[in-house]
Amino acid sequence: MSATITTSPHATGHVVRAFGNLLQVRYTGDIRQGEVAEVHVDDLKLKAEVIEIVGDEAKVQVYEETSGVKLGTLVEFTGLLLEAELGPGLLSTVVDGLQNPLEEVAKEAGLFLPRGLYMSPLDRERRWEFEPVVQVGDKLRRGDTLGTTVENRFQHKIMVPFTLYGRYTITWVIEPGSYNVDTVVAKAEDEEGREWEFTMVQKWPVKSGMIEGEKVPPTKMMETGMRIIDTQFPLMKGGTFCSPGPFGAGKTVLQHHLSKYSAVDIVIVVACGERAGEVVEMLREFPHLIDPHTGDTLMKRTIIVCNTSSMPVAARESSIYMGMTMAEYYRQMGLDVLLLADSTSRWAQALREISGRLEEIPGEEAFPAYLASRIAMFYERSGVISLKEGQTGSITVGGAVSPAGGNFEEPVTQATLSVVGSFLGLSRERSDSRRYPAIDPGISWSKYTLGVGKELSHRIDDWAEMVIKADLMLREGIEIGKRMEVVGEEGTAVEDFVIHLKAELYDFTYLQQNAFDEQDAYCPLERQIELFILLNRIFDKKFKFRTHSEGREYFINLSNIIKNMNYLPRDSREYRETMTKVEEMVKHHE
Ligand SMILES: Nc1ncnc2c1ncn2[C@@H]1O[C@H](COP(=O)(O)OP(=O)(O)OP(=O)(O)O)[C@@H](O)[C@H]1O
């Protein structure tokens, strides 16, 4: 017996009605919701998914363009849920929502994926050095490690398939050596005495979470090298965040930054119905960019899931689940994974379209009533899990949201906001004034500030307090700035004006960051801490300016000096000298 999911009895049916990609099929046999069906068109079998069953009729959503489907077209039900194939070799690949490897497809069939062609994401020929860690007689459970191989720089664990329950006693193990993924590497007997064979590949259904081990609260920050995030609105490994923003405000640029610089092991990018050009740009860029944490090229730790534009909405929905399932697989190996989705609004639109075709009762803005629970279920698949031998693995999830007209009151943004741990809201006001990254500190928040403060307490004891104080000062400064627009500078007390100047300094020299400068694009945490402490000295200082203009000049000068310091390498003499100069300027000001 091989280790695959038990299949329900074979069932077949015929198309009785069709609306676009949604087919109504009269069937005989036993089928279930979510099962994969194959629609026979000429000699092609188009993949589809059962999305509703009523009596002897099923509604089936085809992942492909459906021309050629007629009344009476044969549909076969596979008994299998939509699954991801998991094993060594997934890293560095670019797959679509059904996990077809796009590079291989391109070699095989040119740039466009023909209908009905499905390919495995794993290279069947490639050999992997397999090192067994079990012995005959060992008793194992799902998720236990059979052996390991090295994938890029990671120890890839070959595990007992997660779809199996109960205890398995190892009866045979292969010698260490180089094998392809389909090689049987171990055999085991279950409690009923049946024999099972394990290869380096397993399959997981994508729509529900797969987890072995206990979920524990996040305790470690996820460094991003972006000051406004790491300091002011921090993220944690295993946590969640969203970045809604109006059209063109910088959501994709932000996601690309995070995929490049976040201090995690693996990044999975789900380009969900976004422009093809953006993915092409990543593909061009990533193999040449160096991961600042490891010195390896970025593509080595990255998987990109994207939809070819020819694929209909059902595939768009599956891409987000496909990405999540691969993330869960690597989390089980004790790795920290970041899953980024751009944009979840496109996914929600797919849900809306499918729901419309199903003639379901629509909720707000015609989204289905279950929109909020789907979004919540997706983000809930994030988290830290504790594994054997004190190891942990995590999935951090970040979704871009693109609300129409930049209005955050709409259902997708609202549903997302109620489940995430950090909200990085981009605003038109910030992007129009070119204050990049356009994360608006006036509307953003993070629930992880105290957690990060605790983690950093061995290095600096009042981090969280400083961050909260800076946040309050910033908000006060913004308020004063707004009032000043009405009453003018002269109508504002000098003390208030100084608060405004401090807030502007903080914004200009710290929260804003130049994505195109070699030094400034990525600001390591150590450097952030150093600069933040310096700025806090400025925030705490009671400056005594006789006039507004005296204050303004002093702060403009200070801002420019610090801004320039951001462009200097931290280990340079110039950087040190500037640091000392600023310290002196602040200390000796009367
Ligand atoms: N951090 C940044 N630094 C400099 N320029 C930026 C930055 N972020 C965004 N931009 C500018 O804004 C443009 C649009 O950004 P981006 O494509 O990320 O927006 P978006 O919010 O994803 O848009 P859409 O809603 O269309 O998906 C970029 O091409 C770039 O010129």
Ligand SMILES: [Mg+2]
């Ligand atoms: Mg975008």
